[in-house]
Amino acid sequence: MNMRIKGQTSLEVSSVLTPAALDFLVKLHRQFEPRRRELMAARTARQAQLDAGIKPDFLPETAHIRAGGWQISPLPADLLDRRVEITGPVERKMMINALNSGAKSFMADFEDSNTPTWDNQIIGQINVRDAYRREISYTSPDGKLYALNDDIATLIIRPRGWHLMEKHLEVDGEIMSGSLFDFGLVVFHNLQYRLSQGTSCYFYLPKMESHLEARLWNDVFTWAEAELAAPHGCIKGTVLIETILAAFEMDEILYELREHSSGLNAGRWDYIFSCIKKFRMDSDFCLADRSQITMTVPFMRAYSLLLLKTCHHRGAPAMGGMSAYIPVKTDLVANERAMSQVRADKERDAGDGYDGGWVAHPGLVPVAMAAWDAILGDKPNQIDKQRPDVVSAAADLLNFQPEQPITEAGLRGNISVGVQYLASWLAGMGCVPIHNLMEDAATAEISRSQIWQWLRSDKGVLVDGRKVTVELFHQWLPEEVAKIEAQGRYSATLNEAAKLFDQITTADEFIEFLTLPGYARIA
Ligand SMILES: CC(=O)SCCNC(=O)CCNC(=O)[C@H](O)C(C)(C)COP(=O)(O)OP(=O)(O)OC[C@H]1O[C@@H](n2cnc3c(N)ncnc32)[C@H](O)[C@@H]1OP(=O)(O)O
Numbered sequence: 001m002n003m004r005i006k007g008q009t010s011l012e013v014s015s016v017l018t019p020a021a022l023d024f025l026v027k028l029h030r031q032f033e034p035r036r037r038e039l040m041a042a043r044t045a046r047q048a049q050l051d052a053g054i055k056p057d058f059l060p061e062t063a064h065i066r067a068g069g070w071q072i073s074p075l076p077a078d079l080l081d082r083r084v085e086i087t088g089p090v091e092r093k094m095m096i097n098a099l100n101s102g103a104k105s106f107m108a109d110f111e112d113s114n115t116p117t118w119d120n121q122i123i124g125q126i127n128v129r130d131a132y133r134r135e136i137s138y139t140s141p142d143g144k145l146y147a148l149n150d151d152i153a154t155l156i157i158r159p160r161g162w163h164l165m166e167k168h169l170e171v172d173g174e175i176m177s178g179s180l181f182d183f184g185l186v187v188f189h190n191l192q193y194r195l196s197q198g199t200s201c202y203f204y205l206p207k208m209e210s211h212l213e214a215r216l217w218n219d220v221f222t223w224a225e226a227e228l229a230a231p232h233g234c235i236k237g238t239v240l241i242e243t244i245l246a247a248f249e250m251d252e253i254l255y256e257l258r259e260h261s262s263g264l265n266a267g268r269w270d271y272i273f274s275c276i277k278k279f280r281m282d283s284d285f286c287l288a289d290r291s292q293i294t295m296t297v298p299f300m301r302a303y304s305l306l307l308l309k310t311c312h313h314r315g316a317p318a319m320g321g322m323s324a325y326i327p328v329k330t331d332l333v334a335n336e337r338a339m340s341q342v343r344a345d346k347e348r349d350a351g352d353g354y355d356g357g358w359v360a361h362p363g364l365v366p367v368a369m370a371a372w373d374a375i376l377g378d379k380p381n382q383i384d385k386q387r388p389d390v391v392s393a394a395a396d397l398l399n400f401q402p403e404q405p406i407t408e409a410g411l412r413g414n415i416s417v418g419v420q421y422l423a424s425w426l427a428g429m430g431c432v433p434i435h436n437l438m439e440d441a442a443t444a445e446i447s448r449s450q451i452w453q454w455l456r457s458d459k460g461v462l463v464d465g466r467k468v469t470v471e472l473f474h475q476w477l478p479e480e481v482a483k484i485e486a487q488g489r490y491s492a493t494l495n496e497a498a499k500l501f502d503q504i505t506t507a508d509e510f511i512e513f514l515t516l517p518g519y520a521r522i523a
């Protein structure tokens with residue numbers, strides 16, 4: 001077997017990377033890595049078209065799929081009611097808290113909220129394995145014991161996106177895809193066990209840009225089922241629609257995965273990032289401060305309603321995304337503001353027809369539950385609620401408003417969030433509270449890509465008339481770093497984070513994902 005483990009070895013590593021598991025990963029790599037590479041090259045080619053001013057539209061070659069009367073296969077019983085889904089990194093204590101939170105389902109995250117250090121990936125796999133078997137427990141340094149309740153959330157796993165690699169494992173001299181590594185280990189160690197318990201392995205599939213990428217996931221699922229002697233269609237995947245290009249291919253994505261589909265989710269934060277990234281060279285494109293880009297601005301509303309309509313037409317769950325507001329322990333007024341923001345967000349999604357939505361924190365489960373209970377009552381979901389009234393044309397999806405205000409506070413906020421998040425990420429924590437909001441890789445991407453774009457666009461002008469320039473950025477970057485330093489946060493990684501933030505913001509070429517140069521810097 002031509003394979004090399006480049007990460008540190010330990011008892012934990014050997015318990016995950018057993019000879020049989022490695023054999024499975026090697027086969028998975030050989031089978032699918034060439035197609036993954038082709039699809040990454042196709043992303044680059046598509047970007048060149050966008051840079052040349054060719055606007056995305058619904059695909060003419062798949063019109064027959066959009067017009068067809070097909071539906072996705074029936075859902076398993078434990079995916080019928082997902083009215084509240086909690087999410088969080090694959091950290092042991094948090095996984096126990098999430099499973100016990102009262103939410104119907106829990107997305108354990110190897111992606112946006114996780115720094116993919118070797119340790120996090122391997123320990124995360126152990127935590128997932130123990131959670132599936134209900135053998136997960138934890139004692140905190142101060143002696144508090146964590147164990148599972150009788151009634152726990154259904155576990156759903158989010159592997160890394162197609163662009164991320166696992167540099168600690170080489171097959172035939174090539175480093176392995178992070179998606180295939182995460183997915184492969186989860187199903188290899190757990191699928192047969194889950195089936196023996198009358199359930200299965202369920203996934204969230206992130207950051208796809210086309211239905212051909214969904215076809216690759218579908219083929220990976222089918223291959224894994226055959227290899228592990230599991231019934232075809234038992235693995236299920238919910239696709240995050242979190243890129244502007246995928247919004248034009250929602251029917252096609254559901255169609256590709258129709259025997260493995262458990263619906264779509266409106267991944268709002270990466271979606272906003274994707275809009276900025278894909279139209280970065282469009283002189284007409286510019287978005288206002290990050291705080292202004294809410295779910296009710298025209299292009300976000302068009303996307304969220306189209307997702308809902310598409311899912312229900314195909315008998316698929318439509319899952320809402322995440323408000324970034326989190327409980328504020330130290331300030332009652334700020335806490336009540338956060339709760340009412342989350343309440344409004346969930347009530348809008350539930351009222352529109354969504355079948356459930358994400359929360360970032362156990363303290364938000366009751367608020368979200370109340371919003372869906374009020375609409376659903378005893379029904380598990382509202383997939384039967386059709387939305388023929390929704391018409392989201394290409395022009396609606398591309399109606400990028402508002403362009404203003406861009407403010408000093410918005411620009412400084414983006415610098416502060418970007419640097420703090422990178423400092424945390426480099427220290428191994430992929431999700432943190434900053435300025436009382438949940439920040440993860442997707443929200444931080446918005447902050448840094450906005451500045452890149454404002455620097456280059458004629459429209460990148462502050463409300464007071466000042467143009468956003470490299471000089472202004474270089475004046476405010478050290479000022480914001482000094483404020484973070486004064487709070488004593490992230491001292492070990494702050495300088496490196498500030499340097500990296502400066503590089504990716506001022507680089508001539510747009511860096512596709514901040515986690516790519518970030519990954520080169522972690523062990
Ligand atoms: C764009 C996207 O991709 S969204 C999906 C990715 N993002 C996420 O999954 C968000 C996950 N959330 C989190 O990581 C955290 O809630 C944060 C970082 C936002 C806030 O963290 P903190 O400020 O440390 O939370 P806080 O101190 O209030 O935590 C209180 C308790 O709740 C637990 N907790 C907080 N969030 C979660 C969670 N999402 N899942 C499980 N437990 C949680 C903490 O572990 C802590 O437990 P303890 O009292 O037993 O020690």
Ligand SMILES: O=CC(=O)O
Binds near residue numbers: 112240268269270322
């Ligand atoms: O993954 C979710 C998002 O909003 O991004």
Ligand SMILES: [Mg+2]
Binds near residue numbers: 207269
């Ligand atoms: Mg995302």
